[in-house]
Amino acid sequence: MKFLFVGTNPENTGGATHFVALAQALVEVGHSVDVVAYPGGLIAKELAHSEVRLYGATFRNAYDLRGYAKVMAAAKQSKPDWLVGNFGKEYWPLIVMGRLLGVPVALFRHRTPPMKRLSAYLIPRLAQRFFAVSNYARQAYLDRGVPAGLVRVLYNPVNLARCRPDARKRGATLQSLGIDDEAIVLGYSGRMHGGKGIFTLLEAATAAMAEEPRLHCLWVGDGPEAQDLRARVAAGPVATRHHFLGWTHDVSPYYSAMSMLAFPSIAPETFGRVSIEAQASGVPVLASNVGGVPETLRPDVTGVLLPPGDADAWRRAILKMCNASFQRPMAEAARLYVQEHFSTAVIADEFVKILADH
Known part of the structure; x- marks a missing residue:
């Protein structure tokens, strides 16, 4: 055709x-x-x-x-x-x-x-x-x-050749960011404005970091409230464990560095491409139960759906995903799910x- x-x-x-x-x-x-x-x-x-x-x-x-x-x-x-x-x-x-x-x-x-x-x-x-x-x-x-x-x-x-697990790429990316190989990395990729739930995620991630010393947060993207987000991080207690990459044309190399992806939108999304890209890379997703986002994952198998804007629920979910016995089966199921559906x-x-x- x-x-x-x-x-x-x-x-x-x-x-x-x-x-x-x-x-x-x-x-x-x-x-x-x-x-x-x-x-x-x-x-x-x-x-x-x-x-x-x-x-x-x-x-x-x-x-x-x-x-x-x-x-x-x-x-x-x-x-x-x-x-x-x-x-x-x-x-x-x-x-x-x-x-x-x-x-x-x-x-x-x-x-x-x-x-x-x-x-x-x-x-x-x-x-x-x-x-x-x-x-x-x-x-x-x-x-x-x-x-x-x-x-x-x-x-x-989703192009599975571009988005795929890569242990060597993970190590190189972590090293370039000054993050230890044993770190647990929570990733965010997208525009930085309030409707995307970035401030809820910051509150939840910072609280989780107080309980989990291995946890780091990787922020990929830019937007109208990026400067405000950076300022809040700089004023917080764990600023050195937040890493800002700014806007990048190709996010796929950074998925391999993530242990989990956060999709914390408060405003409804029609879909959520970053969710399926992350899962294709073997990364489980924490996602807001809003709009079309739930259609991008298999709840409790490849990720977790969470109430939008509830920082404490997000904190608990981040800490749960820091447990390898909970995270690894989801990571293994995620790529197969994308292969079958996307x-x-x-x-x-x-x-x-x-x-x-x-």
């Missing part, structure tokens, strides 16, 4: 990461994928050395005629069986071009509503396939009156089956 993916968003977002992973997954299982992407953006950089053919273009908005012209030219050259879009500003252009070219359109929505009311009503009905990235996100569209048969669910795929081969196969389903 031939696909033309259109994703001209230049930013590093979960939607962009999903776009790249799905395109790569389809290529891995033998499909042909061409991509229209923002020149020099994350998507173009990630796919530059793959078997994907790249076309450069931008869509400033749904009325950008230059964007239409570039996509139409790419479609006439590649002759795709499906047009695939991931970003809201390209929904209407792809629907229009799909009609003009006689090519069906599959659209992904990575956020829960609202879209503008007219778009929220029409887009799932006009696209030949409309996907949410979790059952939680799907339900938000059903609650807005979209017929159940029009909203499918396809989870984010691997590139599984998700690519499910995607093609849904497209073929009449």
Whole structure:
């Protein structure tokens, strides 16, 4: 099957990461994928050395005629069986071009509503396939009156070759951070703002450190409240056991250094890619029981679901995960769980089956 993916968003977002992973997954299982992407953006950089053919273009908005012209030219050259879009500003252009070219359109929505009311009503009905990235996100569209048969669910795929346990990488990473090999490392990866639960996690981790001297916390990411978080750590009693890496394009090397990953969001998340990436790396997850996050793990097998914002419950869970007899079976189960449910081969196969389903 031939696909033309259109994703001209230049930013590093979960939607962009999903776009790249799905395109790569389809290529891995033998499909042909061409991509229209923002020149020099994350998507173009990630796919530059793959078997994907790249076309450069931008869509400033749904009325950008230059964007239409570039996509139409790419479609006439590649002759795709499906047009695939991931970003809201390209929904209407792809629907229009799909009609003009006689090519069906599959659209992904990575956020829960609202879209503008007219778009929220029409887009799932006009696209030949409309996907949410979790059952939680799907339900938000059903609650807005979209017929159940029009909203499918396809989870984010994870590249198991990139995210995998690596003892040597763990040792090298810990050494580079000045952390002892015997340390227990609690990891966080994501944007740093209050809705992500970072201050709940800081309170819980600091309290757990008072009881567990081997415990360190690794913070990967940046955001509007990163400076506040760092200031609170610096003023606390165990500042030297908190390690800040800032934003990094590729988090996968750091998963191997983690003993557990925290996903402490207070605000609902549509999914939670870092959760499945960590589990693919053999890292169990402590996750808030909110939004689509519970769909990313097998509770009490590959991780633990916790009440969002409850620092004491998080403290107790962190300390429990510090016990090797509790942590190791979850670590061993985590990668197998991802392999069965979120691997590139599984998700690519499910995607093609849904497209073929009449």
